[in-house]
Amino acid sequence: MAETSIPLSTKEHDKGRWQRFRESDFFYAFKRSPVAIVSFAVVALLVLAAVFAPLIAPTNPFDPASLNLMNGFTPPMEPNAFTQESFLMGTDDQGRDVFSTILYGMRISLFVGISAVLFAMVLGIVLGLVSGYFGGWTETIIMRIADVQLTFPSILVAMLIFGVAKGFTPVEYRDQMAIWVLILAIGLSDWVQFARVVRGATLVEKSKDYVAAARLIGRSPWAIMIRHILPNAMSPVLVIATISLALAIIAEATLSFLGVGAPPTQPSLGTLIRIGQGFLFSGEWWILFFPACTLLGLALSVNLLGDWLRDALNPRLR
Amino acid sequence: MTTPVLSIRNLSVEIPTRGGVVKPVDGVSYDIAKGEILGVVGESGAGKSMAGNAVIGLLNPPAHISAGEIWLNGTRIDPLQGEAMRRLRGKEIGMIFQDPLTSLNPLLTIGDQLAETILTHLPVSRSEAEKRAVAALEEVGIPGAAERIDSYPHEFSGGMRQRVVIALALCAEPSLVIADEPTTALDVSVQAQIIALLKRLCRERGTAVMLITHDMGVIAETADRVAVMYAGRLAELGDVRDVLTAPQHPYTHGLMASTPLASLGQRRLHQIPGSMPRLTQMPDGCAFHPRCPQAQDKCRQAPSPDLADGRASCWFPMMAEAAE
Amino acid sequence: MNAYVSVKALTRIFDVSKPWLNRIIERRQKAFLTAVSEVDFQIEERTTYALVGESGSGKSTIGRMLVGLLRPSDGEVEVEGVNLATETNADKVAEVRSNIQMIFQDPYASLNPRWRVRDIIAEPVAARGGETEGLAERLLQQVGLHASDAGKYPHEFSGGQRQRICIARALASEPKLIVCDEPTSALDVSVQAQVLNLMSDLKDDLGLTYLLITHDLTVVRHMADRIGVLYLGRLVEEADPKVLFETPKHPYTQMLLDAAPRTDGFGREVEPSQGEIPDPINPPSGCAFHPRCPIATDLCRCDRPVQRKIGDTVVACHHAT
Numbered sequence: 001m002a003e004t005s006i007p008l009s010t011k012e013h014d015k016g017r018w019q020r021f022r023e024s025d026f027f028y029a030f031k032r033s034p035v036a037i038v039s040f041a042v043v044a045l046l047v048l049a050a051v052f053a054p055l056i057a058p059t060n061p062f063d064p065a066s067l068n069l070m071n072g073f074t075p076p077m078e079p080n081a082f083t084q085e086s087f088l089m090g091t092d093d094q095g096r097d098v099f100s101t102i103l104y105g106m107r108i109s110l111f112v113g114i115s116a117v118l119f120a121m122v123l124g125i126v127l128g129l130v131s132g133y134f135g136g137w138t139e140t141i142i143m144r145i146a147d148v149q150l151t152f153p154s155i156l157v158a159m160l161i162f163g164v165a166k167g168f169t170p171v172e173y174r175d176q177m178a179i180w181v182l183i184l185a186i187g188l189s190d191w192v193q194f195a196r197v198v199r200g201a202t203l204v205e206k207s208k209d210y211v212a213a214a215r216l217i218g219r220s221p222w223a224i225m226i227r228h229i230l231p232n233a234m235s236p237v238l239v240i241a242t243i244s245l246a247l248a249i250i251a252e253a254t255l256s257f258l259g260v261g262a263p264p265t266q267p268s269l270g271t272l273i274r275i276g277q278g279f280l281f282s283g284e285w286w287i288l289f290f291p292a293c294t295l296l297g298l299a300l301s302v303n304l305l306g307d308w309l310r311d312a313l314n315p316r317l318r
Numbered sequence: 319m320t321t322p323v324l325s326i327r328n329l330s331v332e333i334p335t336r337g338g339v340v341k342p343v344d345g346v347s348y349d350i351a352k353g354e355i356l357g358v359v360g361e362s363g364a365g366k367s368m369a370g371n372a373v374i375g376l377l378n379p380p381a382h383i384s385a386g387e388i389w390l391n392g393t394r395i396d397p398l399q400g401e402a403m404r405r406l407r408g409k410e411i412g413m414i415f416q417d418p419l420t421s422l423n424p425l426l427t428i429g430d431q432l433a434e435t436i437l438t439h440l441p442v443s444r445s446e447a448e449k450r451a452v453a454a455l456e457e458v459g460i461p462g463a464a465e466r467i468d469s470y471p472h473e474f475s476g477g478m479r480q481r482v483v484i485a486l487a488l489c490a491e492p493s494l495v496i497a498d499e500p501t502t503a504l505d506v507s508v509q510a511q512i513i514a515l516l517k518r519l520c521r522e523r524g525t526a527v528m529l530i531t532h533d534m535g536v537i538a539e540t541a542d543r544v545a546v547m548y549a550g551r552l553a554e555l556g557d558v559r560d561v562l563t564a565p566q567h568p569y570t571h572g573l574m575a576s577t578p579l580a581s582l583g584q585r586r587l588h589q590i591p592g593s594m595p596r597l598t599q600m601p602d603g604c605a606f607h608p609r610c611p612q613a614q615d616k617c618r619q620a621p622s623p624d625l626a627d628g629r630a631s632c633w634f635p636m637m638a639e640a641a642e
Numbered sequence: 643m644n645a646y647v648s649v650k651a652l653t654r655i656f657d658v659s660k661p662w663l664n665r666i667i668e669r670r671q672k673a674f675l676t677a678v679s680e681v682d683f684q685i686e687e688r689t690t691y692a693l694v695g696e697s698g699s700g701k702s703t704i705g706r707m708l709v710g711l712l713r714p715s716d717g718e719v720e721v722e723g724v725n726l727a728t729e730t731n732a733d734k735v736a737e738v739r740s741n742i743q744m745i746f747q748d749p750y751a752s753l754n755p756r757w758r759v760r761d762i763i764a765e766p767v768a769a770r771g772g773e774t775e776g777l778a779e780r781l782l783q784q785v786g787l788h789a790s791d792a793g794k795y796p797h798e799f800s801g802g803q804r805q806r807i808c809i810a811r812a813l814a815s816e817p818k819l820i821v822c823d824e825p826t827s828a829l830d831v832s833v834q835a836q837v838l839n840l841m842s843d844l845k846d847d848l849g850l851t852y853l854l855i856t857h858d859l860t861v862v863r864h865m866a867d868r869i870g871v872l873y874l875g876r877l878v879e880e881a882d883p884k885v886l887f888e889t890p891k892h893p894y895t896q897m898l899l900d901a902a903p904r905t906d907g908f909g910r911e912v913e914p915s916q917g918e919i920p921d922p923i924n925p926p927s928g929c930a931f932h933p934r935c936p937i938a939t940d941l942c943r944c945d946r947p948v949q950r951k952i953g954d955t956v957v958a959c960h961h962a963t
Contacts, residue, residue: 028336209752213811216709216744217766218736231756361830362801477918505696506857510901510914532830535903539910559908576835577905578860586839587864590832593800 029312036308042301046294050106057100058087062265071095076286090286092275098286101272102294108268109298112182113249119187120248121241124194129225129233131195132202143199146192154247155254157189162260175263182261186251193240201233235313242306246299253295269295321392322349323493323526324373329386329396331365331372333597340597342368342381344550347625350494353524355517357541357558359531363594365550366530370496372396373528374411375403391493409439412487412525414516416499418479421486422471428455428482429467432489439490454485458515477508481515488519495520498530513540534577538562546570549594549605551622554630566630566637568610604633612636645684646819646851647691647708651717654678654703654875658923675923677703679875680717682949685819685868690845690852692862694898695872698919701855704872705821708853709744721819740770743812747824749804753796759807760792766815781810785840802833809840813848821853826861838865859902863887871895874922874930881955891955891962893935929960937961 021027030036049056059066074080076090076098089098127146131139149157162185169177205211206229214224249269255261256270264271269291276288331343343365350356360366371377373388375398388396390410398406407413415421423431432451436442442450448467455463458481471479480500487495497516501509517540520527529541537544537558544561546554546569554567565571575588592609595601604622607613612634622631629635659665659672678700685691695701706712708719710726718725724738743766746752753762763781764774779789785806796804805825812820825841826834842865844850854865862869862883869886871879871894879892890896897915904910917934920926926933932942939961947958 025336209746209748210754212706212711212746213744213752213808214754214765215711216742217769217815218739219765219769223769228754232754361832475918505919506859507696507897507901507915508918509903510912511916513903514912514914533903534831534905535907538905539903539907539912562905562908573831574905576832578835578864579905586842587835589835589839591836593802593833594830596800 026312033308033312035304036312039301039304039308042297043305046106046298046301047110049103050110053100053103053107057097057103059097059100061096061101061104068095073284075284076290089290090284092284092287093279098290101267102269102291105267105269105272105291106294106298108179108262108266109249109252109270109295112179112186112252112262112268113245115183116186116190116248116252117241117244119183120190120244121194121237123187124191124196125198125230125237127191128195128198129202129230132199133206133221133225133229139199142195146195149189149192154189155251158185158251158255159258159260161185161188162255175265178261178263179266182252182255185255186248189251190244190248193244194237197236197240198233201236202229205229205232239306239310239313242302242309246302246306249295249302250299269298320352322351322389323354323391324350324528325387325389326369326373327387327389329369329372329388330384331368331377331381332384333381335598337598341384342550342597343372345386345624346545346547346550346552347386348545348552348555350526350528352493352526353521354543355520355527355529355541357529357531357537357544358547359534359537359544360547361532361594363549363597364547366547367498368550369547370498370528370530374407374413374496376407405439408435408492409490410492410494412490412492412495414480414483414487414495414497414500416502418476418483418503419471421483422479424471427468427470428474428486432467432486435486436489450489454489455482457519458482458485458488459511460485476504477511480504480508480512484512484516484519488523488525491523492525494526494528496528496530499532500529501536502531502533509536516540534562534574535579546573549600550597551605552625552631553606553622554632555625556629561629566628566635567606567632568612568636569606570630571636572609572611644687646687646722647685647853648720649681649683649704649708649717650720652678652681652704652707652714652719653716654700654707654712655715673923676925677875677922678707681872681875681877683870683877683880685851685853687818688845688849688851689867690854690865692854692856692866692869693872694856694859694862694869696857696898696919698874698922699872700875701857701872702823703875705744705823705853705855709742709821710739711744740815741818742821743815743817743819744821744823745805745808745812745825748828749801749808750796750828752808753804755796757795758792759794759796759799762796762807763792763811763814766811770815777814778810781813782807784813784844785810786836800833801829802836805829805837806840809837809844813844817850819851819853821855823855824857825854827856827858834861841865859887859898871898874920874925876930876958877949877956878931878959879955879957881957885953885955889955891952891957892931892959893937893962894931897934929958 068083070082071080071085071091072093072095074087074091076088077086079086087097087099091097127142131142162181165181165184166174169181211224211228214228252261252268253270253273256268257274259274262268262271272291273288273295276291279287327347329343329346330341332339332341346369348356358366372383383396387394395406429448429451432454433447436447436450437444452463452467455467460466460478460481474482500516501512504512513536531537541558543556544558545552546561546567548569554561554565554570561570562574565574572590576590578587590609595605601608603619604617607617610617614634616633623633625631654677656675656677657672658675660670681704683691693701693704703712707714714727718727721738721742724734726735726738729735760778763778767777768774778792782791783789787803787806799807826837829837838861845852854862856862866883869881869883870877871892873894879895886895887899890899900912901915915934920933928944929942929947932938935942941960947960949956949958952962
């Protein structure tokens with residue numbers, strides 16, 4: 001019993017959460033990865049820019065009062081021939097500042113992307129936990145539905161759900177509801193990955209003896225799933241969530257580009273690209289170029305971050 | 319004097335980590351002569367497997383040999399890289415690991431795996447190699463060897479699989495076999511069979527064996543000499559009977575005393591207080607001093623002495639009367 | 643002395659069939675594995691009963707049925723005179739269940755890595771809405787750790803220390819019976835002695851009853867008051883330790899004792915037993931041990947031996963004397 005006479009380690013438990021994070025392997029790996037730092041910086045910058053769009057944007061592109069049609073088709077960084085006004089990224093046909101529309105568009109894109117992923121995540125986690133923990137018919141039904149859904153491209157599934165949901169929405173609310181329908185559609189098309197990963201992790205964790213110990217105590221299945229298993233299954237979920245975020249943003253852009261997503265009154269990056277491509281061959285390249293670059297930067301950074309996260313959280317690679 | 323089959327001189331292995339460099343193996347030296355079985359014993363984390371892996375060049379980066387020399391049959395092998403090391407590994411050194419499944423390719427029949435190994439290392443024809451494969455399986459006591467040669471590893475039981483691994487390790491007629499916990503995954507009754515087999519084959523061929531295990535019983539029954547490792551260092555090295563019956567290092571003494579057999583008739587088992595230090599938190603001086611019942615100031619300050627002029631790496635080795 | 647635990651004709655059969663689709667395609671029958679077959683034994687209060695067996699002997703399955711993690715297929719488990727499978731009074735069952743705890747083999751898998759030690763230890767009490775203030779700290783000291791360890795996470799402890807934490811958790815609900823499933827086989831020799839000594843001390847101090855499940859005969863010699871030897875789900879011999887080690891009656895027990903490596907067995911050349919443990923899905927007819935048994939006869943191949951009492955030993959062998 002004299003084991004205690006040897007101090008094991010420093011008093012790690014006295015440290016705060018922040019300090020423990022700063023000393024963790026995770027933060028260490030982050031500090032040593034230039035890709036992670038750069039992509040994190042890009043994502044953070046873009047998210048902040050979107051959140052504070054009203055403060056940053058020179059104009060509010062959706063306020064008709066601030067629009068001047070005379071400013072239409074101003075090339076970037078050049079003074080307009082009539083008003084002598086100059087715009088960082090030029091203007092579109094209606095004289096809207098492209099930079100401002102990008103900031104506002106990013107808000108929609110990020111909002112839809114993040115909400116859709118959160119929705120897919122919650123749905124996938126619940127279904128994954130339930131099918132992994134209970135097994136049997138519950139599992140068979142849930143996972144077969146997942147298998148069937150996986151045989152269709154998710155963008156197709158999203159379009160289908162979008163169409164059906166739109167059909168149920170009263171006409172007068174359609175534009176208002178479009179964003180929410182979009183979130184529902186992308187979320188429903190994306191839960192399968194979460195469910196599969198969570199189910200796999202649940203199967204692994206379920207067989208470990210700490211779960212047996214909790215069952216022995218008489219804990220309810222829900223308490224075991226939420227309090228014991230879920231925290232140990234979260235690492236892969238975080239990785240998938242990050243990668244899914246990039247995919248969801250692209251999916252939203254694709255839907256909007258195809259004209260079935262965000263309405264022109266609330267243009268997302270995808271809508272902007274759709275609008276911009278009409279002007280590409282008439283010489284007004286900037287209307288397409290800058291939104292497309294933003295989308296590329298955003299999706300690429302989130303994806304790289306997700307890739308890095310997968311490596312950093314994978315204990316086998318340490 | 320004949321050259322030993324394997325000679326390790328002052329071997330150190332280092333792993334750079336973010337907390338600094340740790341040394342899972344620290345200045346270890348031992349020889350294994352032809353036909354000799356050297357038992358390397360220690361608890362988990364003592365560096366016993368790491369030393370074995372260093373010999374066969376299977377250290378996982380960033381772990382690397384940082385000092386010392388490894389000689390095999392009079393040739394220095396630690397600087398060997400890539401192809402030269404691989405050639406040597408199969409031809410001169412046979413390996414037996416704890417889990418037989420990891421050392422067998424699940425997609426190839428055992429006959430193919432044996433013939434492949436024989437062809438790579440011995441100048442024989444394909445049909446000769448296949449004949450030898452059957453002979454090798456018969457030798458390790460697999461019933462119906464000729465029929466089972468086309469079976470896949472998963473069609474064998476645990477004990478039979480380990481026999482196949484032994485056949486595979488010995489088929490190229492190596493001069494050294496490294497057996498890393500060969501019986502830990504097996505049941506007691508099967509373990510005895512495998513140990514007896516290993517002993518018989520190596521005696522017949524004069525193969526030198528490095529037997530890495532945590533089981534003092536296996537060591538006592540199998541090894542000729544024993545090297546006791548603690549926290550990366552050699553604690554004691556000597557004839558198995560001497561070391562186990564009259565240990566000179568307090569750690570060996572504690573280890574022997576805490577085996578249930580040694581405490582028969584007492585109500586409590588002898589116990590060594592504490593646990594082995596983590597590599598990142600090595601104490602100053604002798605690594606064992608915080609758990610040592612007879613540690614003195616010198617042990618807390620100076621690292622334990624090298625084995626060169628004694629059996630135990632201890633400033634105050636226990637002499638025969640103390641070990642009574 | 644009264645029996646605290648009484649196990650009668652306990653049987654557990656697992657369905658190990660492939661999924662029904664595969665069965666239809668491959669034209670396979672359903673497959674069943676009899677992990678435990680008609681096992682009887684009793685554990686007296688405040689004693690240690692050891693179940694010894696190799697892999698596939700069903701020892702862990704018995705332990706898991708005893709604590710209620712698995713349901714018996716047949717037979718009964720009575721604890722404190724309450725038949726846990728048939729008792730209809732839920733309160734009574736809950737009461738008995740709360741008196742049974744378990745310690746697991748792998749101290750790395752049996753503690754939730756995301757929980758603090760304090761929460762892990764207090765969970766059995768917290769789950770029943772009990773008072774947990776200072777509980778973990780008190781128990782940590784009782785098992786030889788520091789009260790200040792309560793705020794740490796499991797990964798900060800060595801294997802032996804983790805097993806102490808597991809013991810502390812098992813003690814939290816003040817159980818009477820603790821089922822210990824290979825409590826030291828994942829530990830190093832020197833640490834194993836610490837844990838076994840701690841378990842002995844706690845048994846004396848708290849009046850505990852142990853069911854000790856292990857594959858290692860040498861461990862039980864110290865701890866056990868009574869030893870049962872299992873082979874392929876069947877209890878082949880039961881005796882007091884001294885009797886079992888000095889005059890083993892069943893050929894399997896004799897083989898186990900011979901095969902165990904001994905630290906004083908320098909250069910010992912044992913003639914190792916032949917064969918391996920058979921596939922439990924298709925166990926041998928008659929006595930399960932007959933294919934490996936040196937004294938087997940035709941009788942052993944046909945009839946399963948019943949348990950007989952020879953002196954104080956209970957043995958299931960046609961030829962034991």
